[in-house]
Amino acid sequence: MQNDGQGDEPMYKRGQLAKDRGRTGRVMDIEGNRVWLRPPGGGREWDAPRERVRPVPEPSATDALRPRLREVNARSRRGRWGDFSG
Template sequence: MVGELALDAKRGRVGIVMDAQGGRVFLRRPEGGREWEAPPEDVRPVPVVKKVQRTKSGTGGASRRAL
């Protein structure tokens, strides 16, 4: 699970799982920033569709203009 995108369902935030220790999961926003903690029962895997949308939004369509 470390390194995967996950949803903190209680806060409604998506983050990358940085670590899991002592009954807590540590997440950080994909853009960077401060980590936050969440209980494991609030952390869910991000559906594949959301992962693809996040990846596509980072390109900004620049590669299409270059063609």
């Protein structure tokens, strides 16, 4: 994230993940000192003061594949290869 030159507050980009008091959302809009967020899977938007919102790093490809790999490994240990298409 970039700094807007006004202290230590980061500039947010629409679509990026951010966290507000334990709730994660995608930045939908920034209006004045408010950041509008929406849950990543959809749902109702909420707004929060800019100073309360923190960036969340996007998961890497490795992180995204890790749960599927665990599932495939568990199947192979049980001898159930089955269908790997999903």
